[in-house]
Structure formats: structure tokens, C-alpha cells
Amino acid sequence: xxxxxxxxxxxxxxxxxxxxxxxxxxxxxxxxxxxxxxxxxxxxxxxxxxxxxxxxxxxxxxxxxxxxxxxxxxxxxxxxxxxxxxxxxxxxxxxxxxxxxxxxxxxxxxxxxxxxxxxxxxxxxxxxxxxxxxxxxxxxxxxxxxxxxxxxxxxxxxxxxxxxxxxxxxxxxxxxxxxxxxxxxxxxxxxxxxxxxxxxxxxxxxxxxxxxxxxxxxxxxxxxxxxxxxxxxxxxxxxxxxxxxxxxxxxxxxxxxxxxxxxxxxxxxxxxxxxxxxxxxxxxxxxxxxxxxxxxxxxxxxxxxxxxxxxxxxxxxxxxxxxxxxxxxxxxxxxxxxxxxxxxxxxxxxxxx
Ligand code: NAD
Numbered sequence: 001x002x003x004x005x006x007x008x009x010x011x012x013x014x015x016x017x018x019x020x021x022x023x024x025x026x027x028x029x030x031x032x033x034x035x036x037x038x039x040x041x042x043x044x045x046x047x048x049x050x051x052x053x054x055x056x057x058x059x060x061x062x063x064x065x066x067x068x069x070x071x072x073x074x075x076x077x078x079x080x081x082x083x084x085x086x087x088x089x090x091x092x093x094x095x096x097x098x099x100x101x102x103x104x105x106x107x108x109x110x111x112x113x114x115x116x117x118x119x120x121x122x123x124x125x126x127x128x129x130x131x132x133x134x135x136x137x138x139x140x141x142x143x144x145x146x147x148x149x150x151x152x153x154x155x156x157x158x159x160x161x162x163x164x165x166x167x168x169x170x171x172x173x174x175x176x177x178x179x180x181x182x183x184x185x186x187x188x189x190x191x192x193x194x195x196x197x198x199x200x201x202x203x204x205x206x207x208x209x210x211x212x213x214x215x216x217x218x219x220x221x222x223x224x225x226x227x228x229x230x231x232x233x234x235x236x237x238x239x240x241x242x243x244x245x246x247x248x249x250x251x252x253x254x255x256x257x258x259x260x261x262x263x264x265x266x267x268x269x270x271x272x273x274x275x276x277x278x279x280x281x282x283x284x285x286x287x288x289x290x291x292x293x294x295x296x297x298x299x300x301x302x303x304x305x306x307x308x309x310x311x312x313x314x315x316x317x318x319x320x321x322x323x324x325x326x327x328x329x330x331x332x333x334x335x336x337x338x339x340x341x342x343x344x345x346x347x348x349x350x351x352x353x
Contacts, residue, residue, distance in 0.1 A: 040065025093122030121227025136247030181233030
């Protein structure tokens with residue numbers, strides 16, 4: 001056995017109620033006295049409640065959180081952090097909120113405490129994203145990796161069911177792609193397999209109509225394993241497709257992952273050897289791609305790009321945008337014809353498949 005594992009640093013605190021109970025101690029650990037809170041939309045009120053005991057150390061609140069971090073938002077957030085002399089950042093929200101804090105940290109090197117409220121997993125990665133003129137740029141910089149992440153599943157209970165399932169599929173995509181990403185190793189695969197198990201169990205429980213505390217814990221635990229394995233393994237064909245589509249056509253992030261993942265896994269499954277068996281076993285299915293497809297139907301997950309807003313007249317452009325990213329490192333070589341076949345299959349409603 002021979003592998004490199006570039007393990008990422010950071011503190012993870014996991015527990016129901018931990019977000020409020022642990023916040024002061026985590027501020028102390030990093031010596032934070034003047035924190036810029038980043039929280040927008042549906043998580044702002046919750047963030048204010050969580051920070052009530054450290055209110056004297058919240059110097060300002062940035063609320064203009066928008067998907068995919070537009071450049072104007074990044075500039076506004078950076079200016080606010082500078083003007084208020086912030087010594088740290090606290091993000092409370094989904095991937096868009098974490099991404100806003102990251103873009104401030106990229107230039108300021110301020111430490112981030114992240115409290116995620118979806119399963120996007122950005123809090124575990126050193127990846128930042130910025131969107132300018134409908135093109136999303138991403139990069140890797142350890143300055144944006146949160147120093148502390150507090151996982152508290154009570155904060156995820158308010159996610160609407162369809163968003164919880166789509167976000168769960170976003171996390172599943174991290175796990176599946178961690179099996180073939182460029183930095184893949186036995187440890188990331190171990191975490192990714194455990195992540196798939198936890199996510200599938202949690203999603204089934206949440207979808208079942210009477211979710212338990214444990215279902216929410218499993219989903220969030222799976223999202224943590226997904227983010228941490230993906231952070232080390234790195235992105236491959238699936239994420240390259242989703243980022244290109246999201247940036248160019250403003251498709252919803254988590255739902256795009258949910259639609260694309262079974263197609264990309266079906267394309268790769270025959271080329272990843274025993275990893276396909278590991279994915280299938282984690283899904284509790286005889287075959288990886290079929291198991292993922294069945295899970296999506298069982299959970300009423302979106303199954304076509306058209307339903308997400310991509311128009312038939314945009315399909316050729318989508319194929320061209322993704323094909324322009326070739327060559328993409330992938331266990332099975334990818335040609336422009338393959339991209340066309342994958343996107344065409346993902347475009348149409350899949351009734352009867
Ligand atoms: P999001 O953060 O945009 O949230 C989606 C919606 O859910 C928003 O309206 C938000 O207000 C709401 N919401 C969030 N938490 C909620 C809760 N607990 N209850 C009710 N509503 C809630 O979406 P997302 O899917 O979490 O993140 C997507 C973004 O994250 C994309 O820009 C994506 O590129 C980025 N991302 C980055 C990485 C990375 O490693 N850098 C990884 C994954 C995702």
C-alpha cells in the first residue's frame with residue numbers, strides 16, 4: 001500500500017445544541033473580540049439567537065448573501081470587514097453563506113468559524129468561489145478553510161424537505177466523487193463510504209414523514225464526512241459539469257448535483273473497479289449506479305435538467321461549455337461526444353427509465 005494523504009487542519013464540534021452552547025468557548029479559543037457575523041435570508045434570525053450570549057463580540061452583521069458569491073457582494077463584504085476592524089468571521093448558513101465568509105478570508109486571512117445549516121459541505125474545504133459576469137471562478141487556498149466548524153443538526157430541521165433531499169444529494173456527490181478525485185486515497189474512500197451510508201439513512205428517515213433527531217444527525221454527519229473526504233480527494237468530472245452549468249445558467253446548486261450524479265456515476269461505474277462495489281454496498285444496493293438512481297426516485301429527487309430551468313435551446317451551449325473544460329482527469333477518458341450523451345440523458349424527463 002502506498003498513498004499520500006494531505007490531511008487538512010481544523011476543529012470540528014458535533015452535537016445537538018452545540019452551536020449556541022459552544023460558541024463562546026470557540027471564540028475564546030481563537031481569541032476573537034470583534035467578529036463579523038455572515039448570515040442572510042432564512043438563517044439570519046437563527047444566527048442572531050445563537051449569538052445572543054456573545055453579542056458583545058459581534059462587531060457587525062453582513063446579510064447580503066447571494067448564491068455563488070457575485071463579485072459585488074464579495075467587495076461589499078470585504079469592505080465591511082475592513083471598516084469594522086473585524087478580527088474573525090462567523091458564518092451561519094448554507095454554502096452561499098460559508099462562501100461569502102471564505103471570500104473575505106481569502107484576502108484578509110481572518111479566521112472563520114462556520115456553522116453550516118445545509119449539507120453543502122463547503123465548511124470542510126479550502127475551495128472558494130466567485131462569480132463574475134455569469135462565469136464562476138473557483139480556487140483553492142488554505143486561508144479560506146474554516147478554523148472551527150460547529151455541526152448542530154437542530155439547525156437543519158427548518159430545511160424544506162425538497163431542499164434537504166437535494167442538499168443531501170449534493171453531499172452524496174462529494175462522497176461518490178471522492179472515490180475517483182485526483183487526491184483519492186484509502187482514508188478518503190473510507191470516509192466517503194461511511195458518508196454515503198449515513199446520508200442514505202438520514203435522507204430516508206427525513207423523507208419518511210416522522211424524522212427523528214438521529215435522522216438529522218446522520219444526515220449532518222454524512223455531510224461532514226462528505227465535505228472532508230471531497231476536500232482532500234478533489235473534484236472530478238461530476239463537479240466540473242455542475243459548476244459549469246450552475247455558473248452559466250444559474251441552475252440551483254444542490255438540485256443540479258442531484259440530477260447529474262446518477263448519470264456521471266453510470267458513466268464511470270465500469271471503470272472504477274472495486275470502488276463501484278463499495279459505493280453499491282454503502283447504498284445497500286446490488287449495483288452502484290442503479291442503487292443511486294433508485295434512491296433518487298425513492299426520495300422524489302429531481303431527475304432532469306429541464307425541470308431545473310435549463311431550456312432545450314440551451315442544451316448545445318451547455319455541452320459546448322462543459323466540453324471546453326476537457327481534458328478532465330477521470331477514471332474513464334471523456335470525449336465531447338460523451339459530454340453530449342451525458343447532458344442529453346440528464347436533460348429530459350426520465351419517466352419510465
Ligand atoms: P444556499 O446556501 O444558497 O442555501 C439555499 C437556500 O436554503 C437559501 O435560500 C438559504 O437561505 C436556505 N437555507 C439554508 N439553510 C437553511 C435552513 N436550515 N432552513 C431553511 N432554509 C435554509 O445553498 P447550498 O446548497 O447550501 O450552497 C450552495 C453554494 O455553496 C453554491 O454556491 C456552491 O458552489 C457552494 N459550495 C461550495 C463548496 C466549496 O467547497 N467551496 C462546496 C459545496 C457548495
